[in-house]
Amino acid sequence: MVVKTGNLTLEIPLQITSYRFFIDQCLDFANKNSGLGKDFKRTAKFKLAIMELLTNAMKHGKVVSYLDIQCYQNEVVIKKIDNGERFTFKDVDTDKHYDFPIDPFTGPSKINAILGNNYTLLINIKGENEIEFLEPPALDYLSLDHVPENFGLMIIKQCCDTFHYRYNEVLAQNIFEVIFRF
C-alpha cells in the first residue's frame, strides 16, 4: 500500500524575487516527509529540478501557477500546474508540429522533439494528452555552436526518475510532473 506522508502546495507568482524561499521550503518539506535524505547529489538534483520548474513557470506561464509536492515513503511527486498556454513541440525528423490534445493519436511513439531555440529531447508520446520526457543520449558537443542556450526541460529530466507533461482538457491545465524515487 502506498501511503502519502504529506502534501504541500505553493503559489508561484508571475515574478519570483527569491528562488531560495521556494527551494528551501520544498526541500525541508521533502526531507521531513519522505526518504529524500541528505545525499548531496540527490539533494542538488532536487533543488535544481525545483529551480527549473520555477523558471519554467516564470518564462512560459504568464499566469499564476502552482507547485504541488506530494510525499510518499519512497518517492516525491512534484507537479507544476498552470492554466497558461499549452506545451507544444516539433518532430525533428518530420517537422510535424504537435499540440494538445494530439489528434490523431495513433499509439505510443518515441520521437526526437525540438524544444526552445536549438535543443532536442527524446519524447515518448503516451496518449493524446500525455508525453514523457526521456533520458537524452550522452551529451557530447561537437562544437560550441552545438551547445544550446536553453535546456531547462533537459535538466529536469536528468535530475529526476520520471518526467511527464499532461494536458487536462476539462480544466485547461498544464501539468508537468516530476518524480524522484528512492
Place this chain on the structure above:
Amino acid sequence: MNFTKEISGDITIITLALVEASLNESEEFKNFIYDNCGNEAPKMVIDMSNVLYMDSSFIGALVAGLKKVLSKNGEIVLANISNDVMALFELTRLDKVFKIYHNTDEAINSLK
C-alpha cells in the same frame, strides 16, 4: 549592481554579486559580457563565489557570452563555483566546455 568588473592588465575580472543567478538577471548579464568584449581577443574571468543557485537561463547567458568571446579569439574562464552550481554544469556537460578553476588567482594565471 548585479555584476562588477575589475581590470587587471589585459584581463577583465567580472564578479557576480548574486546569490541567485536566474532568468531575472540572465539577459542583463549577457549584455554585460557583450559590452565588455569590444576589444580584440578579450580575456575574462567570471568570479562566481557569491552564487549559490543558478538556473538554465543564466547558464544559457554564460554560453552566449562564451560564444561571443571565442568569436573574437578571446577566452573566458570561470572561478569559485559552488557545489550545487557545479552539479548543474556537470548535468549539462558544460564542465567540459568551460575552463573552470578553484579560485580567481588560478583563473587569472591561466590567461597570462
